[in-house]
Amino acid sequence: xxxxxxxxIKKTYNPDTIPVEALKGVDLSIKQGEFTAIVxxxxxxxxxxLNIIGGLDRPTEGYIEVGQKDISKLSDNQLxxxxxxxxxxxxxxxxxxxxxxxxxxVEFVMLLQNRSEDERNARTIELLEAVGLGDKIDSRPSQLSxxxxxxxxxxxxxxxxPTFILADEPTANLDSKSTANLLDIMAxxxxxxxxxFVFSTHDQRVIDRARRVITLEDGVISTDIQQHN
Amino acid sequence: xxxxIKLAWRNIWRNKRRTFITAASIVLAxxxxxxxxxxxxxxWDNMVDSVVNTFFGYAQIHANGYWEEQTLDKAxxxxxxxxxxxxxxKSIESIIPRLESFALASYETKTQxxxxxxxxxxxxxxxxxxxxxxxxxxFLAEGDNAVLVGEGVAENMKLGIGDTLVLLxxxxxxxxxxxxxxxxxxxxxxxxxxxxQMVYMPLPIAQQFFGAEDLVTTMALKIGNKKEVExxxxxxxxxxxxxxxxxxxWEEMIPDLVQARELDTASNKFVxxxxxxxxxxxxxxxxxxxxxxxxYEFGVLTAIGMQRNKLSFMVWLETTLLxxxxxxxxxxxxxxxxxxxxSNPIQLxxxxxxxxxxFGVEPIMKAVFxxxxxxxxxxxxxxxxxxLAIYPIWKIRNLKAVxxxxx
Ligand SMILES: Nc1ncnc2c1ncn2[C@@H]1O[C@H](COP(=O)(O)OP(=O)(O)OP(=O)(O)O)[C@@H](O)[C@H]1O
Ligand SMILES: [Mg+2]
Numbered sequence: 001x002x003x004x005x006x007x008x009i010k011k012t013y014n015p016d017t018i019p020v021e022a023l024k025g026v027d028l029s030i031k032q033g034e035f036t037a038i039v040x041x042x043x044x045x046x047x048x049x050l051n052i053i054g055g056l057d058r059p060t061e062g063y064i065e066v067g068q069k070d071i072s073k074l075s076d077n078q079l080x081x082x083x084x085x086x087x088x089x090x091x092x093x094x095x096x097x098x099x100x101x102x103x104x105x106v107e108f109v110m111l112l113q114n115r116s117e118d119e120r121n122a123r124t125i126e127l128l129e130a131v132g133l134g135d136k137i138d139s140r141p142s143q144l145s146x147x148x149x150x151x152x153x154x155x156x157x158x159x160x161x162p163t164f165i166l167a168d169e170p171t172a173n174l175d176s177k178s179t180a181n182l183l184d185i186m187a188x189x190x191x192x193x194x195x196x197f198v199f200s201t202h203d204q205r206v207i208d209r210a211r212r213v214i215t216l217e218d219g220v221i222s223t224d225i226q227q228h229n
Numbered sequence: 230x231x232x233x234i235k236l237a238w239r240n241i242w243r244n245k246r247r248t249f250i251t252a253a254s255i256v257l258a259x260x261x262x263x264x265x266x267x268x269x270x271x272x273w274d275n276m277v278d279s280v281v282n283t284f285f286g287y288a289q290i291h292a293n294g295y296w297e298e299q300t301l302d303k304a305x306x307x308x309x310x311x312x313x314x315x316x317x318x319k320s321i322e323s324i325i326p327r328l329e330s331f332a333l334a335s336y337e338t339k340t341q342x343x344x345x346x347x348x349x350x351x352x353x354x355x356x357x358x359x360x361x362x363x364x365x366x367x368f369l370a371e372g373d374n375a376v377l378v379g380e381g382v383a384e385n386m387k388l389g390i391g392d393t394l395v396l397l398x399x400x401x402x403x404x405x406x407x408x409x410x411x412x413x414x415x416x417x418x419x420x421x422x423x424x425x426q427m428v429y430m431p432l433p434i435a436q437q438f439f440g441a442e443d444l445v446t447t448m449a450l451k452i453g454n455k456k457e458v459e460x461x462x463x464x465x466x467x468x469x470x471x472x473x474x475x476x477x478x479w480e481e482m483i484p485d486l487v488q489a490r491e492l493d494t495a496s497n498k499f500v501x502x503x504x505x506x507x508x509x510x511x512x513x514x515x516x517x518x519x520x521x522x523x524x525y526e527f528g529v530l531t532a533i534g535m536q537r538n539k540l541s542f543m544v545w546l547e548t549t550l551l552x553x554x555x556x557x558x559x560x561x562x563x564x565x566x567x568x569x570x571x572s573n574p575i576q577l578x579x580x581x582x583x584x585x586x587x588f589g590v591e592p593i594m595k596a597v598f599x600x601x602x603x604x605x606x607x608x609x610x611x612x613x614x615x616x617l618a619i620y621p622i623w624k625i626r627n628l629k630a631v632x633x634x635x636x
Binding site: 051054056057077080081083084085089091094095097098099100108109111112156157160 | 232236239240242243525526529530531532533534535536537539629630631634
């Protein structure tokens with residue numbers, strides 16, 4: 001089953017002034033349970049593509065279906081609801097709300113969803129333990145290392161049981177040990193819980209861990225490889 | 230909902246310094262505007278009260294045209310209807326008769342002009358508290374053939390208790406008026422103007438002196454409640470003949486004072502507006518900075534599915550809570566400060582004092598202690614704050630997560 005399906009996605013920034021063609025026709029399908037890296041040189045359009053399949057930005061042209069739903073028809077506010085219910089995000093940095101503890105950050109989206117307290121508590125603890133932060137539930141982001149913050153962000157992204165998780169260079173600000181650690185956790189969640197991950201990266205060690213590697217070059221997909229590791 | 234309030238609350242404490250500065254400027258604005266307004270209103274209330282209570286009363290009845298041309302020839306004999314007003318109109322506590330005119334006073338080699346006022350000592354004292362203003366001698370009794378003089382008069386003419394003052398004037402319809410009156414007591418007025426020209430004598434003696442048997446020039450009305458003045462005047466007018474009598478309220482009798490008050494109130498308002506403007510800009514600057522700093526965070530929050538109206542509400546709440554807090558603290562601080570200024574009036578001297586003197590008023594600045602002023606100023610500042618808090622709402626309404634996060 002495809003969780004993401006795009007046809008001929010194009011994106012032009014500043015169409016009226018100095019047009020930048022960031023995506024020039026991307027056809028992409030990602031299935032439930034994939035562990036996919038999007039790679040490519042800087043400026044090749046990775047962030048642009050992730051934003052579009054995450055419903056954060058709209059393509060200039062093309063068809064896009066997320067969780068078998070055509071999201072181009074959704075209004076801005078409907079998109080916000082759609083993201084909350086269907087997509088988990090991990091950004092490069094500053095993912096967390098600084099005034100909330102790790103537990104509250106993970107719980108936050110579930111609060112927006114009006115989940116019961118019992119469900120929230122159980123899931124939050126479970127997720128924080130899954131990312132190895134069972135002992136940090138009451139720490140604020142400022143009390144956590146960069147790697148720990150990214151792990152909380154992964155836990156938060158998982159909290160609403162999204163269809164898939166998008167991560168734009170989640171390890172860019174991490175040292176190699178934290179990077180390996182985060183990847184271990186993501187790979188385990190993918191394997192044990194069958195959670196779909198799509199992430200962009202420049203880091204060869206991260207690329208090595210992916211099972212599918214899609215390379216973007218100048219706004220188009222140049223290679224799309226399955227790897228066994 | 231609770232989540233949003235909790236978040237807003239924590240965000241307030243996130244940048245303690247900024248929060249403190251914003252709250253402090255709100256507190257200061259509320260405090261300053263309260264103090265200014267209370268002082269301004271109090272000083273004028275005090276002025277009016279003092280003019281009205283020491284002399285005019287809130288309303289007076291005269292023969293038609295007397296106020297325009299204050300002459301003894303417009304003295305009148307109160308008719309039955311006038312005398313019954315106190316019974317007819319409930320809000321009138323008493324009616325105080327007076328016969329007033331100018332005279333020349335002399336003692337030994339000194340001579341000066343004075344204002345002679347024939348009074349009913351009991352009623353007069355009841356309204357103006359004249360007896361309390363005595364500094365020497367004794368208060369007038371009904372049958373006395375004696376006078377009370379202002380301290381300034383006594384000083385100028387080197388008069389003491391028991392000395393005899395000679396008064397000369399033109400009486401009713403041009404008769405000659407002359408008399409000698411022993412001084413029974415000295416009174417002191419806060420206003421130097423009154424102090425140096427008042428001479429009081431019992432009404433029958435004044436009537437005799439001016440050759441105005443049974444006549445008065447003025448009937449001052451003692452009205453218990455300041456707020457009932459207009460109603461009372463209306464009621465009086467329906468009870469008396471408008472051809473014979475005029476009824477004036479204090480504002481008509483002292484238009485200069487009323488005008489000066491209006492002018493001062495307007496300039497006070499202007500200063501307040503400037504204060505609001507300064508504080509408003511200060512708060513707006515903080516809000517602008519806060520919004521800019523948190524753009525990325527706002528972007529993340531909408532990215533992960535927080536609706537913009539919830540986000541707006543949270544940010545609006547942050548500023549509004551600060552506004553509320555600042556206003557409440559501002560009120561709490563105003564209470565003791567204004568109360569102090571209310572119970573410890575400032576005595577004015579020099580040029581400031583002489584401005585007051587023009588109106589025959591004791592030169593003091595005294596605050597009014599009116600919680601309504603506190604509330605009103607606090608509400609104004611609070612409203613300004615909540616309006617300024619609309620800026621981030623507007624910003625968030627147009628928020629595009631990707632754009633906010635690129636910053
Ligand atoms: N908001 C924007 N306005 C104009 N041009 C943009 C905008 N965002 C991206 N671009 C341009 O679009 C192209 C693709 O950018 P994108 O950020 O998707 O690349 P990327 O592959 O994520 O690069 P990096 O590896 O450096 O993160 C680049 O040429 C970039 O300059
Ligand atoms: Mg990028």
